Amino acid sequence: MATFMDVHSGFVGVTETQLKEAHERDLAEEAAEGVHFERAWLDPDSGKVFCLSTGPSKESVRRVHERAGHPTSEIYEVSVDIA
Amino acid sequence: MATFMDVHSGFVGVTETQLKEAHERDLAEEAAEGVHFERAWLDPDSGKVFCLSTGPSKESVRRVHERAGHPTSEIYEVSVDIA
Numbered sequence: 001m002a003t004f005m006d007v008h009s010g011f012v013g014v015t016e017t018q019l020k021e022a023h024e025r026d027l028a029e030e031a032a033e034g035v036h037f038e039r040a041w042l043d044p045d046s047g048k049v050f051c052l053s054t055g056p057s058k059e060s061v062r063r064v065h066e067r068a069g070h071p072t073s074e075i076y077e078v079s080v081d082i083a
Numbered sequence: 084m085a086t087f088m089d090v091h092s093g094f095v096g097v098t099e100t101q102l103k104e105a106h107e108r109d110l111a112e113e114a115a116e117g118v119h120f121e122r123a124w125l126d127p128d129s130g131k132v133f134c135l136s137t138g139p140s141k142e143s144v145r146r147v148h149e150r151a152g153h154p155t156s157e158i159y160e161v162s163v164d165i166a
Binding site for chain 2: 003005014015016019020023038039040041042043044045046048050052076077078079080081082083
């Protein structure tokens with residue numbers, strides 16, 4: 001299992017409620033891919049969203065986001081993590 | 084106190100030890116700005132680093148990274164966070 005950070009653009013002005021709804025759609029789709037979306041951060045001014053997930057591959061993360069209706073091609077496998 | 088995600092590029096091939104050293108330099112500089120770097124994630128293949136921090140302003144985060152020797156101008160105030 002690997003860890004991924006992915007980045008979305010264009011979420012300008014999105015509210016916490018709307019981000020939660022988008023996140024819920026990921027959670028509804030993720031099991032089929034063995035992915036789990038752990039956290040998400042939104043900057044509504046720039047429209048950037050960062051999602052932290054675990055899963056078998058970058059491609060599996062990409063498919064979950066695509067099926068949930070917010071595709072991104074900017075997905076990084078973050079193999080080093082400092083907490 | 085706000086939460087920030089910042090992004091660095093060019094860390095291709097950086098090791099966990101090297102990332103920890105860079106993070107330690109942030110920790111050594113952060114108190115003067117009232118910033119705290121909480122987590123960092125590295126993709127050594129693409130060279131991307133994501134840092135999660137709290138602090139009073141984007142500018143304060145920028146100054147800590149600059150003094151620590153790894154400046155970035157890509158800093159987002161992530162006012163919405165889903166855990």
